[in-house]
Amino acid sequence: MRILRTLVPAAVAVLVVPGCASTDADPSRTRTPSTSASATASPTSSPAASPDAESSVPAARRAESVVSPQAPRLVVLPSxxxxxxxxxGTTPAGVLDVPADVDNAGWWRGGSRIGDPFGSVLVAAHVDSRTQGLGPFAELLTLEPGTRVVLESSRLRQVFRIDARRLVPQGSLADDSWIFDASGDLRLTLVTCAPPYEPDRGGYQNLAVVTAVPLGPPEDQ
Incomplete structure (x- = not known):
């Protein structure tokens, strides 16, 4: 069964971030659970863009970047x-179309990219699947602050330091816009499902949300 977490990037648009699958779920439509586990989230609330937008960071701000921003193609976890x-992107129902393969993650194209000076680079993946077992993003459930994550595109590489790991309850992300908001300080946001898993309530009840801050500007590979 899947768990879906809704983001509200605009007054009308609704985005669901599916980051996990349960053992009997359809991974392509799974929700990403969340719980508040460590420090209080520091929201960067501001109007967010349509989920289908190529990027919601204003062009004027993008011009401040010293490199040409690129979509991430690879994330290297601390392990x-x-x-x-x-x-x-999103399905017609507003669900983030996370790859069904638990060994792959999905970057939300409505968010920031490597090289953008502001906003959240949102990357989500299923935590497990019935046929594949645990996926690599299960590592998010135990990541500690201070460890490093690397994000790479076809040409750029940027190193991030884990800042916090939080559990966010399933439901609307209207009050948690810091997860996807394309404004505020640049950050990498990694999302997957988190326990408890309750079949009678739809599956995973929380999202594990890991935020990481850049240790420096992106570099050419």
């Missing part, structure tokens, strides 16, 4: 596990 990242 060294290399996870391919696909570019994803």
């Amino acid at each position: 060294g596990r290399r996870v391919p990242v696909d570019r994803v």
Whole structure:
């Protein structure tokens, strides 16, 4: 069963971030659970863009970047596990179209990119699947602050330091816009499902949300 978490990037648009699958779920439509686990989230509330927008960071702000921004293609977790990242949009129902393969993650194309000076680079993946077992993003459930994550595109590479790991309850993300908002300080936001898993209530009840801050500007590979 899947768990869906809704983002509200605009007054009318609704985005669901599916980051996990349960053992009997359809991974392509799974929700990403969340719980508030460590420090209080510091929201960067501001109007967000349509989920289908190529990017919601204003062009004027993008011009401040010293490099030409690029979509991420690979995330290297603290364990060294290399996870391919696909570019994803949303389904007609507003669900983030996370790759069904638990070994792949999805970058929300409505968010920021490597090289953008502001906003959240949102990358989500299923935590498990019935046929594949645990995916690499299950590592998010135990990541500690201070460890490093690397994000790569076809040409750029940027290193991030884990800042916080939080559990966010399933439901609307209207009050948690810091997860996807394309404004505020640049950050990498990694999302997947988190326990408890309750079949009678639809599956995973929380989202594990890991935020990381850049240790420096992106570099050419």
